Amino acid sequence: xTNQEYIDxxxxxxxxxxxxxxxxxxxxxxxxxxxxxxxxxxALAQKAEQNDADIILFAGVKFMAETAKILAPRKKVxxxxxxxxxxxxxxxxxxxxxKFIKDNxxxxxxxxxxxxxxxxxxxxxxxxxxxxxxxxxxxxxxEKIIFAPDRNLGNHVxxxxxxxxxxxxxxxHVHEEFSLEAILNLKDKNPQAKVIVHPECELPVRMIADFIxxxxxxxKFTRKDNGxxxxxxxxxxxxxxxxxxxxxxxxxxxxPKDSTCGCSECNFMxxxxxxxxxxxxxxxxxEIFIDKNIIKEARKPIKRMIEISNKLGL
Ligand code: SF4
Numbered sequence: 001x002t003n004q005e006y007i008d009x010x011x012x013x014x015x016x017x018x019x020x021x022x023x024x025x026x027x028x029x030x031x032x033x034x035x036x037x038x039x040x041x042x043a044l045a046q047k048a049e050q051n052d053a054d055i056i057l058f059a060g061v062k063f064m065a066e067t068a069k070i071l072a073p074r075k076k077v078x079x080x081x082x083x084x085x086x087x088x089x090x091x092x093x094x095x096x097x098x099k100f101i102k103d104n105x106x107x108x109x110x111x112x113x114x115x116x117x118x119x120x121x122x123x124x125x126x127x128x129x130x131x132x133x134x135x136x137x138x139x140x141x142x143e144k145i146i147f148a149p150d151r152n153l154g155n156h157v158x159x160x161x162x163x164x165x166x167x168x169x170x171x172x173h174v175h176e177e178f179s180l181e182a183i184l185n186l187k188d189k190n191p192q193a194k195v196i197v198h199p200e201c202e203l204p205v206r207m208i209a210d211f212i213x214x215x216x217x218x219x220k221f222t223r224k225d226n227g228x229x230x231x232x233x234x235x236x237x238x239x240x241x242x243x244x245x246x247x248x249x250x251x252x253x254x255x256p257k258d259s260t261c262g263c264s265e266c267n268f269m270x271x272x273x274x275x276x277x278x279x280x281x282x283x284x285x286x287e288i289f290i291d292k293n294i295i296k297e298a299r300k301p302i303k304r305m306i307e308i309s310n311k312l313g314l
Contacts, residue, residue: 091170121297175200
């Protein structure tokens with residue numbers, strides 16, 4: 001079958017099965033265009049909760065599909081490839097995190113949504129890169145916090161809130177791979193370019209940024225800013241949305257440290273393909289299953305995040 005034939009069949013099955021596709025900004029452009037709704041982790045979690053579909057097919061990675069299942073436990077949630085994991089979520093294992101909480105008693109546990117369902121079940125509030133600073137600021141000033149699993153986002157939150165926060169030492173292999181030297185070289189060649197950076201990047205890269213923000217914030221920035229050229233330090237899938245909104249501007253993906261690979265794509269995100277989406281929707285598997293008790297506990301911190309975000313209009 002051709003790509004277009006797969007797409008036509010997926011559209012037909014979506015109508016027949018009352019299914020929707022939620023697609024993350026780090027998916028390939030054709031999948032983002034096929035999705036009923038495209039967004040970052042926060043927007044996709046909000047959308048998973050508010051829709052009338054019987055089936056949610058998640059074009060993203062496993063922790064995102066799990067979040068959808070936790071928020072909509074009666075729906076069938078499908079993930080086209082169960083190997084689509086996340087190095088950041090993998091850097092925080094349940095037993096180690098339980099010990100970390102025990103070693104740092106009396107702290108509110110805030111975890112980034114890039115965690116397994118079991119880690120969410122140990123948390124008080126979840127956050128995403130879109131709302132982490134606001135979630136922390138919504139707590140009383142004297143409240144002490146554990147932040148996990150991303151050390152770079154955690155340090156970014158400390159710098160912007162001044163709160164007493166203990167940070168778990170995890171990271172995302174994609175966002176830690178950007179080369180400061182290569183970005184500075186690019187900037188020399190394109191002095192008009194603005195460097196826009198995701199907060200999961202390391203401090204030296206954040207320090208040279210003209211703007212730091214979540215994927216959604218970066219897209220909005222390029223839309224509203226009066227510049228015409230950007231060096232983009234996050235997964236290059238977002239450039240698809242930037243180009244759609246402002247095709248006349250130039251977007252240069254920030255290069256990784258490993259010069260043998262010219263791109264900084266997330267290998268997990270890119271495991272999802274149009275053909276796998278077709279097979280997944282046709283066979284209604286692989287399907288996400290989570291223990292009922294884990295769903296009950298993991299739901300609380302996600303709901304708290306959504307409530308705070310909705311209240312703040314995020
Ligand atoms: S880009 Fe990083 S944080 Fe996002 S899914 Fe890939 S490995 Fe995980």
